Structure formats: structure tokens, C-alpha cells
Amino acid sequence: MLTRETTLNIALAATLLAVPLLALAMDEIFIITLATKVAILALAGVGLNIALGIGGLVSLGHAAFFGIGGYAMGILAAHAQNYEPIMEVPFLIEGTNQMPIIWLIAIVASALAALVIGALSLRTSGVYFIMITLAFGQMLYYFAISWSAYGGEDGQSIWVRNEFPGLNTLDPIQFFLIAYVILCLVLVFSARLARSPFGLALAAARQTEERVMTVGLTPFHLRLVAFVISGAITGLAGALYADLNRFVSPTMLSWHTSGEIMVFVIIGGVGRLFGPLVGAAVFILLEHILGGFSEYWQIFLGLLLLLMVLFARGGLIGAIVGREVAHD
């Protein structure tokens, strides 16, 4: 029998697919773009949720990986559109406008960054970890601002969206489907990861570190691997997000982005598989409903968030299905 949460998850996945298809039938292109944005931001949140939800690692620097993914796309595509190789010595590296290659490079680059940042920050814990991940994110932000080769503070624009073999990525619904399929694949991966021996050990390290050490596992290694996987997924989301906007700028690396990715996870419910999807959808909806109603919509977002933290713990999914999944 399906649990209530699984039923809800299936309904959520179906809704995310149905809305843009309906919008297509009604010729509402803007809604397709919004749904694509939701899928991509949810993907970034799913990445963070592996570190935050399963591992209990409160990273306030995930914008770093989101931005690295974005810049991977920006740099490769910029060189492809100008026909200038990225480097010629010692060997030739050229830009590309093929999405699969861009994704691979975004994943590898953000995983490497997560390895370095994780190896340094995971030496500490608690509030130090929060501040250090925040600081490393900010370091990359300032680096991107002063890196004039790719637009510095103004960012880097790409004229044409990158290509995917066999699809027309400029067609909004086809690009949405690319993002949607990736999101679904990563969700399946994330669900399997959480139930794998690795995921269980990671969750155990969050709950009782000593017990994990007693059975001969090293929490540091578990957390580092989780942090790298988490960063890589968020990096992939960054590459897609940059492709959606055909633009990458230091804003993707700013700590507001880190905060927002975390907000997606929390609104939906920490550690809930579909939490980031709910959170990203609610965030985008609020942005468009409140944003149309007041220029200062973030005040209401702030108030809502504050009330949620103070009075509605467990996020929206927790509120709907109750606490049938034991987490802490």
C-alpha cells in the first residue's frame, strides 16, 4: 500500500507535468516558463535536501554550486558562440552548445568545488559550518564580480539557447520536458540514495554521531560524499537555470540565492523527498501573485516565512500528511 506521502508525491509530479501541458493547450507560454523555473529551482532544492535533510548539514553556501553550474554553461556557450577556443595550450579546449556536455561539466565542476569547500567546512560543525559555507559562497560571488572576462558584475548573455540532440530547446514545452525529466530522474536517485546503506548511515550520523563511529564508519567521509553529491545536483540545476534565462551573472552566486534555495526546502519540509518541489512552486506562485499586488512583496514572504518557522514546523508536506515518516 502506498503511504500518504507517496500518494501526494505522485499527485505533485503529475500536477507539475499537467500544468504546462494545459498551458500549452491554452497557448499560455508564460506559464510554461514559470513551470520550467519551478522544476529547475526544485532540482536545486533536491540537491540541497541531500545535505540538509538527510545529512543535517545546514549549508548556506549552495549558491556557490548553483552559480558554478551557471558559469559552466555561460563560459562554454560564450566560447561556442564566438568561435573562440577556451584554451589552446597545452591542448585545445573549445566551447560547446551541447547541453549534455555542458551538464556533465557543470556537474564535475560543482562537485569539485563541493569537495574542496566541504573538506574545509566539515572540519567544523554547527554554527561555524553555516558561517563558513556562507563565506565560501561569498568568496566565489566576489570572484565572479571581479572576473571581467565573462562580464564581471554585468554577467554573461547567451544569444541562443543550447542544443539537445533531437529536440528543439527553443520551444518552451520541449525545454520544460528536459527539465522535468531530469528532475524526476534526480528525485528517483535521491529516494534510492536515502534508503541505501549510505543514506541510512548518513542519517544515522545526523542523529547519533557516536553510534556511527562505533560501527566503524567515519561521519566526516559520509558527510563529505553527501555534500559533493548535493553540490553536483545543485550545479546541474544552475546550468539549466542559466540556460532558461540565457544569462548568467554573479547574482546566481549571491547569498540571497543560497537563502532562497534553503527556503524552498523548508517551505516544503526538510528531508521530504518532494519538499523542494512544493517549496519552489509556492515561492514562484507567491512571487507572481504578491509581486503583482505590491512591489514590496518580499515583506509578505518574510512574514510568511517567519510565521512558518515559528508556528508550522515540518513544512507544507508535513502539515498535509502528518509525521508518518520518522525523522528526528
Place this chain on the structure above:
Amino acid sequence: MSILLILEQVLNGLQFGVMLFLMAAGLTLVFGVMGLINLAHGALYMVGAFAAAAVAGLTGSFLLALVASLAAAAAAGAIVEVAVIRRLYDRDHLDQVLATFALILIFSEGTRWIFGSFPLFLDVPDYLSGPVSLPGGIEYPLYRLTIIAIGLVVAAALFWLIARTRIGIQIRAGEADREMIAALGVDISKLYTLVFALGAALAGLAGALVGAIQSVQVGMGEPVLILAFVVIVIGGIGSIKGALVGAVLVGLTDTLGKVFLPQFFGLFLEPASATSVGASLASMLIYILMALVLLVRPSGLYGGST
């Protein structure tokens, strides 16, 4: 490169460091005593700067503006503590991060609502403008020198407050064992409000002082907040002494790095790339410093074990 230029930059770094100390002191006190990570500390810095700019605009008095910045930030801090923050002491850090992130959104957009998006300007008063001659023939802006002096006086007063007064004893006792001092009859929630308002007032003062050099605008507190985090990670969370040492280290590293790294790379690179490589590296320098400190001492220079 003359020795005068170096000395001038050292003073600039010191001035920056002293400002960072005012921010970091409040953060580290609040964390040390209440165990709370407060992302909204930068918002209080902004409140101080806006209050100062508004009062200076109305009255024309810089001194009144400084008083207003202290009062407004302390009041905002006390209100926020009573309304929101005190519900967060027993929560985990994740809840604290989110709630204070929400406070930033509210403060930033609220300020934009009231004052608009355009920056305000706070002028340095006549009696503090212009350069002074220091021994050795350095011409240095009097206002920046005043900032250094104010910062050092505040630092000394804070050390005195913590080490010598009854409140200071209670604060230190609160850091060590909060149940025990509550049992000894200290009104712990009043003490927490006081500590929070004190930290807020220092942040507000920093905002007002810096506001006269830079412009007063929404979001001005956030870069400073993150630098203050770097400062207390380097100094060790909870340690005022660590905050002072860390602030001066960060202030000097950042200022000197921005001036001298491009020149250093100019020795063996062509000018254009020397400037860009130097500037990029300089913007990362303090984070590299933080990483190095962490490698050697994961809980900071003066931090205990966490």
C-alpha cells in the same frame, strides 16, 4: 612605493577593521550568550545608518545623528528580540537561520518602502572633514581617524563592561551556564534582551559611521555581515578578544591586498592582466585567510572547543 603610502593604507585597514569589530562584537556576544546565529544583524546596521541619515537631514547635527543611530538600532534590536528572537533560543540553527533570513527580507523591503530605493547621503560634519597631519608627514582624513578612535574607545568600554561590571559578570555567567544564573535570581530574559540591544546598538553605530563615508542604502548591511562572520570564525565564536583580533586582521588583509596585490602581480605580468588577476585574488584573500586559520585551528584563534 613609499613608506607613507603603506602607512596610509595600514590606517585605512585599521579603520575598516575597527568598523568590522563593532559588527562582530554584537554577533559574537549574541552567539556566545544566547547560542543564536543572527543573520539579521546586518539589518540593524542598516537601521542605524538610515536613522542617522534621517536625523542628520532634519536637524543638521552629526552628533544627534549618531545618538539616533544608537537609539534606533537598540530599539529595533529590543523589539525584534522580544517579538521573534526569544522564541528561537531553544530551536536548532536551521530555524534560527530561516527566521533571521525572514527578518532581513522584512527589514530590507520595509526600509525600501519607507525611504525608497535611492541611496541617502550622510555628510561628514565640517569639524571632522579635511585632512590632519600626523607625525611623519602623513596627511590623513580626520574623519577616518575619528572612526578609529571611536572604535577603540568602544572596544575598551566593552572589555571593561564584560570584565569589570555586574552586567558583565552576568553575561559571562550566562555564557557558561544559563540555568545556574537563572537559579541565582538573575532575570535571564531581561539580560538576553539587554545583550541583544547592546549588540544591535553597536551595529547601528557602525552603520552610521560608515554611512558618512559610503552611501546609505538598502542592503548595505549584508556584505558587512558576511565579513563579520569571517571575523568571528577567525577569532573564535563567543570571544570579544577574538573579534577584535579577527577584525583588525581582516581589515588589514583586505585593504592591503586590494592595494598591493595588483602592484605585486605587475612585477611579472603585463599591466592589464596584473590588475585583473590582482583584483580577483584580493577579493578572495580574506576567505583564504579564513580557510588557513581553520586548517590550523578549527574553532578559531581564541575559540574554545564547540
